[in-house]
Amino acid sequence: MSNITLIIQTIDDFLTAHGKVFITAVEAAASLDEKGILKDSKSRPGKPLRDILRAGKIPHAYQDGVYWKIPHSETNRIESNQLAKSIYVAPLKPESHGPSDHKLELIAILISKLLNEEYGITLKYGVEYSPSWLTAVPNEDSLIHHWSIVKDVYSALTDGILNLENQLNFVKISGSQKYDIWFNEPFCFAVEFDESQHFNQFRGKTLNFYNQINYKFDLQAYKGYTNIKKPMGTSGFQKLKCIDPMFPEMYEGEKQDNRMRQRAFRDF
Numbered sequence: 001m002s003n004i005t006l007i008i009q010t011i012d013d014f015l016t017a018h019g020k021v022f023i024t025a026v027e028a029a030a031s032l033d034e035k036g037i038l039k040d041s042k043s044r045p046g047k048p049l050r051d052i053l054r055a056g057k058i059p060h061a062y063q064d065g066v067y068w069k070i071p072h073s074e075t076n077r078i079e080s081n082q083l084a085k086s087i088y089v090a091p092l093k094p095e096s097h098g099p100s101d102h103k104l105e106l107i108a109i110l111i112s113k114l115l116n117e118e119y120g121i122t123l124k125y126g127v128e129y130s131p132s133w134l135t136a137v138p139n140e141d142s143l144i145h146h147w148s149i150v151k152d153v154y155s156a157l158t159d160g161i162l163n164l165e166n167q168l169n170f171v172k173i174s175g176s177q178k179y180d181i182w183f184n185e186p187f188c189f190a191v192e193f194d195e196s197q198h199f200n201q202f203r204g205k206t207l208n209f210y211n212q213i214n215y216k217f218d219l220q221a222y223k224g225y226t227n228i229k230k231p232m233g234t235s236g237f238q239k240l241k242c243i244d245p246m247f248p249e250m251y252e253g254e255k256q257d258n259r260m261r262q263r264a265f266r267d268f
Helices: 003-018 025-034 047-054 077-088 105-119 147-157 164-168 201-207 219-225 258-267
Strands: 022-024 062-064 067-071 124-129 179-183 189-191
Touching (some): 003 025, 003 047, 022 025, 025 047, 025 067, 047 067, 105 124, 105 179, 105 189, 147 164, 147 258, 201 258
Antiparallel strands (some): 022 067, 062 067, 124 179, 179 189
């Protein structure tokens, strides 16, 4: 019996014994490590198993946003995809409803009408829409093709003092981010309405990395908007009021700029 076959059989036995539909990569890795089948990583739980999953060696496994989930091996790929898609269902608003008190609602309605006039399609959208996979803390599984760039951006934003993978070891809760507006199929795009606090020297640093990814906007014009050096301070626009292991206070004194650094990283 090959090691992969043994891994799959062990996971199947676990699911059957516990009456579960699926198991996460972290849970499965812990069980496999306990049985001496696949040694887990102490610093990054689940990584050895995730490497196997990313290589496609467990074909019935699927990703729910940033998380790997493994159903029973008798679950075929179509059923796995249906399981994955069922997680993404979220209430979106039809274009035809009236405006609310939310500041972004009129923008959403305007864009919906423009697209309807152009393509004859009535869209659904979500205001401050938070899909499960849009996490505040970056996840290597979902960013595998851009992980090295994300690490370089983080290093640049922390003046080369901090290492992303080291700091992730101190993060206990990921949390989620929100799109200002999300437009559903068939277009599937987000709209971000950024206020002045998003434009500063730290956001400018992140733009230096866009030549490594596929972008479709006027990069030079955007760089011009970020050509503003904002000082350290004590306001919520400059200094984090809660501890973030990824963006700790880096310099002595009450005045800090770690909120600006955090915001620029999340925007990227």
